[in-house]
Amino acid sequence: MLRGVGITKRFGGVTALRNVSFEVGAGELVGLIGPNGSGKSTLFGVISGFHPPDDGTVFFDGRHITGARPHTVAQLGIARTFQIVRPFTGMTVVENVRVGALYGRGERRIAVADRHARELVEFVGLEQRADTLARNLTLAEKKRLEIARALSIQPRVLLLDEVFAGLNPTEVRGAIDLIARIRSQFGVTIIMVEHVLKALMETCERIIVLSYGEKIAEGAPSAIAADPHVISVYLGKTYAAR
Amino acid sequence: MRRGALRSFGLPAPDALIGIGVVLALAAVPLAGPGTYLLGFLFTIFMYGALAGSWNIIGGYAGYLSFGHAAFFGLGAYTTALLLFYSGWSPFLTLPIAGALAALFAALVGYPCLRLRGPYFSLVTLILGLAMYSLTLNLPFTQGASGLFLPFLRVDIYTSHVIFYEIMLGLLTIVTAVLRQITRTKMGVGLTAIREDEDAAGTLGVNATRLKLQAFMLSAFLTGLVGGVYSYYKSYLDPSFVFATSISITIALMALFGGRLAWYGPLVGAVVLSIVNEMLTTQAPPQTARIVFGALLIIVIMFLPDGLISIIQRRLPAFVLRRAKQAAARDEIIGNR
Ligand SMILES: Nc1ncnc2c1ncn2[C@@H]1O[C@H](COP(=O)(O)OP(=O)(O)OP(=O)(O)O)[C@@H](O)[C@H]1O
Numbered sequence: 001m002l003r004g005v006g007i008t009k010r011f012g013g014v015t016a017l018r019n020v021s022f023e024v025g026a027g028e029l030v031g032l033i034g035p036n037g038s039g040k041s042t043l044f045g046v047i048s049g050f051h052p053p054d055d056g057t058v059f060f061d062g063r064h065i066t067g068a069r070p071h072t073v074a075q076l077g078i079a080r081t082f083q084i085v086r087p088f089t090g091m092t093v094v095e096n097v098r099v100g101a102l103y104g105r106g107e108r109r110i111a112v113a114d115r116h117a118r119e120l121v122e123f124v125g126l127e128q129r130a131d132t133l134a135r136n137l138t139l140a141e142k143k144r145l146e147i148a149r150a151l152s153i154q155p156r157v158l159l160l161d162e163v164f165a166g167l168n169p170t171e172v173r174g175a176i177d178l179i180a181r182i183r184s185q186f187g188v189t190i191i192m193v194e195h196v197l198k199a200l201m202e203t204c205e206r207i208i209v210l211s212y213g214e215k216i217a218e219g220a221p222s223a224i225a226a227d228p229h230v231i232s233v234y235l236g237k238t239y240a241a242r
Numbered sequence: 243m244r245r246g247a248l249r250s251f252g253l254p255a256p257d258a259l260i261g262i263g264v265v266l267a268l269a270a271v272p273l274a275g276p277g278t279y280l281l282g283f284l285f286t287i288f289m290y291g292a293l294a295g296s297w298n299i300i301g302g303y304a305g306y307l308s309f310g311h312a313a314f315f316g317l318g319a320y321t322t323a324l325l326l327f328y329s330g331w332s333p334f335l336t337l338p339i340a341g342a343l344a345a346l347f348a349a350l351v352g353y354p355c356l357r358l359r360g361p362y363f364s365l366v367t368l369i370l371g372l373a374m375y376s377l378t379l380n381l382p383f384t385q386g387a388s389g390l391f392l393p394f395l396r397v398d399i400y401t402s403h404v405i406f407y408e409i410m411l412g413l414l415t416i417v418t419a420v421l422r423q424i425t426r427t428k429m430g431v432g433l434t435a436i437r438e439d440e441d442a443a444g445t446l447g448v449n450a451t452r453l454k455l456q457a458f459m460l461s462a463f464l465t466g467l468v469g470g471v472y473s474y475y476k477s478y479l480d481p482s483f484v485f486a487t488s489i490s491i492t493i494a495l496m497a498l499f500g501g502r503l504a505w506y507g508p509l510v511g512a513v514v515l516s517i518v519n520e521m522l523t524t525q526a527p528p529q530t531a532r533i534v535f536g537a538l539l540i541i542v543i544m545f546l547p548d549g550l551i552s553i554i555q556r557r558l559p560a561f562v563l564r565r566a567k568q569a570a571a572r573d574e575i576i577g578n579r
């Protein structure tokens with residue numbers, strides 16, 4: 001469904017991604033891990049059209065989407081969340097979600113978009129905060145809003161960038177539940193970047209590991225956890241740092 | 243759904259009713275036989291209200307602060323004047339042409355400029371206004387710095403004041419209605435998203451490039467129309483006025499001062515600042531007037547970033563808000579059926 005071939009992305013002198021290829025099938029839940037600065041967010045940026053790659057190709061449903069602009073990618077059905085949440089702070093929760101309901105699905109009527117938005121706000125458990133300005137939400141609520149907003153465009157692929165980061169264990173539980181419900185209700189394909197490994201291990205079918213912009217491993221969670229290379233570059237480092 | 247539809251088509255919303263009432267009352271003012279001074283002053287207020295409102299579509303709603311709207315104003319004024327001067331066409335023809343040319347010009351300059359964000363956009367639009375001024379001075383057919391003299395309407399001065407008063411009131415009404423309508427449609431939602439966070443808007447499917455261009459063109463179109471009416475009114479066009487940077491700045495400040503988030507904000511700003519300006523320039527020594535005016539603007543912009551109207555909105559009695567919420571909730575329930 002989503003496929004990247006030989007993606008390279010440089011920022012000035014920094015090569016954030018080097019010849020990365022990947023493939024994700026319909027309905028899959030794939031984890032993307034790697035140490036800080038290994039290029040995970042950049043890969044999302046490349047897929048979603050924010051960072052046109054210097055080399056390589058992205059295919060969505062067999063269609064070439066490399067270099068397409070973000071709104072086009074969104075309208076095709078690929079949604080992303082931002083690692084650092086970016087709600088429209090001056091809008092209420094429902095107003096935030098309404099934007100995608102109007103522009104992502106090509107709805108014209110505000111009333112209809114509002115209804116979709118309220119349903120999604122309820123789905124992510126923010127109904128009590130529906131008419132609150134987004135700037136007044138807690139971090140956990142902002143992350144939920146970020147997810148509701150991504151869902152508002154009726155995506156077929158969902159790119160989640162560290163939606164667990166900064167949450168306490170209870171909130172992480174809630175977020176894991178939410179992702180399970182998203183899969184069962186919407187059947188979307190998900191790629192998620194996460195540092196909370198335990199959460200990834202128990203939810204993902206497959207994990208891709210990046211290090212210094214290169215893909216160094218890919219496989220079932222159990223295999224990844226046992227891979228000596230992964231342990232040395234990834235687990236070793238982060239655990240040592242903590 | 244039913245109820246919502248009823249409210250937006252059958253029965254106008256309360257704010258629209260109030261607006262219609264005010265317009266009708268203002269339209270009747272000439273019946274009371276006010277002097278030309280008052281008519282002229284109200285004309286100026288209406289004109290700045292229409293300009294600030296037009297500006298607000300791109301500067302307020304989309305958050306792209308243009309400091310070059312005099313370019314569109316002047317372009318509209320000169321288009322009309324030149325057509326009148328050389329061809330003698332009817333205003334019903336020249337005014338739409340003036341607006342269309344301003345919109346076309348906005349499309350040409352907006353395409354590259356609207357890629358710039360924040361202060362860079364503002365700076366480029368500022369330069370744009372200056373460039374249009376120099377261009378007018380040097381083109382062969384604009385009569386340069388000496389300006390253009392136009393034929394007067396063939397009616398007495400008082401009647402002509404009344405006519406222009408009514409025309410500008412009509413234009414102000416159109417601009418304000420457009421401004422209000424935008425907040426109630428998809429376009430307004432998209433522009434607000436762009437103002438809040440253009441990248442995030444993109445991930446939600448908003449084609450910011452196109453939407454900004456549309457907003458810029460609409461804004462320029464309306465500004466060009468106002469410029470066109472102004473040139474008929476003035477019957478003498480001075481390039482150093484119609485392309486003046488001070489016009490660009492004044493209309494931007496009026497919108498910011500009144501409040502750029504609501505449709506009536508720029509209008510409030512234009513009314514208040516026009517009155518303050520008139521009082522200061524007639525009552526106080528010229529230099530004090532400018533200083534007081536400037537200080538007032540700084541204070542309001544620093545302490546009321548959402549403009550003067552945010553005071554009124556904050557003071558709205560709680561029960562009004564509660565009732566609005568209940569009404570929204572009721573629509574929701576009915577809509578869900
Ligand atoms: N917009 C940018 N401009 C310049 N350099 C960038 C940009 N975005 C990312 N980089 C660089 O690219 C590299 C990869 O960054 P990226 O954000 O993709 O890492 P990441 O794996 O998401 O890290 P983290 O776990 O910290 O989120 C880093 O060296 C980073 O400094």
Ligand SMILES: [Mg+2]
Nearest residue numbers: 040041042083
């Ligand atoms: Mg990242």
